[in-house]
Amino acid sequence: MKNGVLALAVLISMGMTSTAQAKQDVCVFDLLGKAGESYKMMEEWRLAAKGWNADIQLIAYQNEERADEDFKAGKCDAVYMTTMRARSYNKFAGSVDALGGVPSNAIAQKAIVYVLDKRNIKRLKTNIDGVDYEVGGIGQIGPAYIFVKDKRINTIEKGVGKRFAVLEYDKAQIAMVKRVGAIPVPSDVSDFVAKFNKGQADMVGAPAYAYKPLEIEKGLGQTGAMVDFPVLNVTADLIFNTAKFPMGFGERSRTWFIKQLPRQFAMVKRLEDGIPAKYRIDLSKEEREKYQKLLRDGRIELTKQGIYDASMMSVLKRARCSVDRTNFECSLGGE
Template sequence: MQKGFLALSVTTIFMCSMAVQAKPTVCVFDLLGKSGESYKLLEEWSLASKTWGTDIQLVSYQDEAKVDSDFKDGKCDGFYMTSMRARAYNKFAGSIDALGGVPNNEIAQKAISYVLDKRNNRRLISKVGKETYEVAGIGQIGSAYIFVKDRNMNRVEQAKGKKFAILHYDRAQKRMVERIGAVPVLSDISNFIRKFNQNEVDIVAAPAYAFKPLEIAKGLGAQGAMIDFPVVNVTADLIIRPEAFPEGYGQNSRAWFVKQLPKSFAMVKRMEAEIPAKYKVALSKESRDEYQKLLRDERIQLTQMGIYDATMMTVLKKARCTVERTNFECSLGGE
C-alpha cells in the first residue's frame, strides 16, 4: 500500500511539474511570416516573458483568419493580430482603430500608451460567452492611406461607383465605403492588395508596412497615387487567455509593449518615408476638412450602433485635441 502511495505521489509531482513547464502557445499573424516586423516584435516579447516566469511558444501565421479559428479551437493560448479583427474579443482596445480616430503618429503613440496604462486594467479584461480574455499588448503597424488607380481621384465625390477593397469582417469599412458611393469588394487581409495590383479594384487602403513587400507600386502603375491623408491607424492586439499565464502577467506584458512604442513608431516613420514622393498626393485644407468631418460623422454613428467603444472614442478625441488644439472638432460635443 505504501509503494502504491509513493507511486501516486511521484506521478502527481510529475504531472504538476509538466503543468508548470507547459509552454503557452501564442499564434502570431504577420503578412510576411517570420521575416516580418510584427513577428520579430513578438520574438523579443517572448524573450522578455522568461523574466516574468513564462516560456512562450510562438507559431507564425500569414493567414489572419486561421489565427482566429485556431484560437477559437483552443490551439492557441493567445494571439497577435490586427485590432480590427481582435475587436470581437475586446471592444475597448479594438476601437483604437476607429475611422479617422487617430490621424497621425504622435496622437497614436499617446492613445496606445494611455490604453495600456494600469488605470485601464479592468477595461482590458473582457468576457465573451464563457471565456475570459485579456489584452496583454498593443503594437503599432501604421496609418493606412488610400491608394488609387487614378491620381486625379482626390475628392470624396470622385469615389462614386469605384470598386474599393475592404476587409469583409469590419462593418465600419463597409459602411464608410457605401457612404461615399463606392462599391465595397469584400476581401481578406491576405488578398486585398492582390486585387488592387490585378486591377480587380480601383481603391485600397493600406499602411506603409505593406507597400514594398506587397508591391503596391505595381497596382499604382504610372497614373496611380497614395492620397497623403491617413484614414485609420492600424494596430495589432495581443490577447491572451489569462488562466494560461501566471498572475500579473498581463500587466508586465503591457508595460513592456509601452516601452517598445518609440522604436515601433520610428520603424513606421522610416517605412512611410521610403514610399517614393512621386506617388504621394497632398490634399487641400478644404479636402482634408471634408474628409475629417465625414469620418467623424460615421465614427459617431458607428459608436451609437455599438461597433466602437464610447469610452475609447472619448480617449481618442482627447488625444487629438491635446496635439491639435485648433482642430474644428475640439469645440464640438458628440464624442
C-alpha cells in the same frame, strides 16, 4: 504527521514548478511570416516572457483568419493580429483604430499608452462563452492611406461609384466606403491588395507596412497615387486566454509593449519614407477638413451602432485636441 506535511509541501512545490514551466502556444499573424517586423518583435517579447514565468512557442501565420480560427479552437493560448479583427474580443482596445480617430503618431502614442494603462485593467478583460480573455499589448503598424488606380481620384466626390477593397469582417470599413458612395469589394488581409493590383478594385486603404511586401507599386502603375491623408491608424492586439498564463502576466506584457512604441514609430517612419514621393497626393486644407468631417460623422454613427466603444471615442478626441487645439471638432460635442 511530519511525513504528511512534507508530502504536501512536495506536491505544492511540484504544482508551482509545473505552472512555471507550462508552455504556451502563441499564434502570430504577420504578412511576411517569420521575416516580418511584427514577428521579430514578438520573438523579443517571447524572450522577455521567460522572466514572467512563461515558456512561449510562437507559431507564424500569414493568413490572419486561420490564426484567429486556431485561437478560437484552442490550438493557441494567445493570438497577435490586427486590432480590426481582435475587436470582437475586446471592443475597448479594439476601438483604438477607429476611422480617422488617430491622425498622427503623437496621438497614436497617447492613445495606446492610455489603453494599456493599469487603470484600465477591468476594461482590458472580457468573458466570452465562459472563457476569460485579456489584452496583453498593442503594437503599432502605422497609418493607413488610400491608394488609387487613377491620381484624378483626389477628392471624396470622385470616389463615388469606384470599387474599394475592404476587409469583409470589419463593419466599420464597409460602412464608411458606402457612406462616400464607393462600392465595397469584400476581401481579406491575404488578398485585399491583390485585388487592387489585379484591377478588381480602384482603391484600397493600407499602411506603409504593406507597400513593399504586397507590391502595391504594381497596382499604382503609371497613373496611380497615394492620398497623403491617414484614414486610420493600424495596430495589432495581443489577446490571450487568461487561464493559460501565470498570474500578473498581462500587466508585465502590457508594460513591455509600451516600452517598444518609440522603436515601432521609428519603423513606421522608415517604411513611409520608402514610398516614392512621386506617388503622393497632398490634399488641400479644405479637402482634408472634408475627410475629417466625413470620418467624424462615420465614427459617431458606428458608435451608436455599437461597433466602436463610446468611452474610447472620447479618449481619442481628447488626444487629438491636446495635440491640435485648433481642430474644428474640438469645440463640438458628440464624441
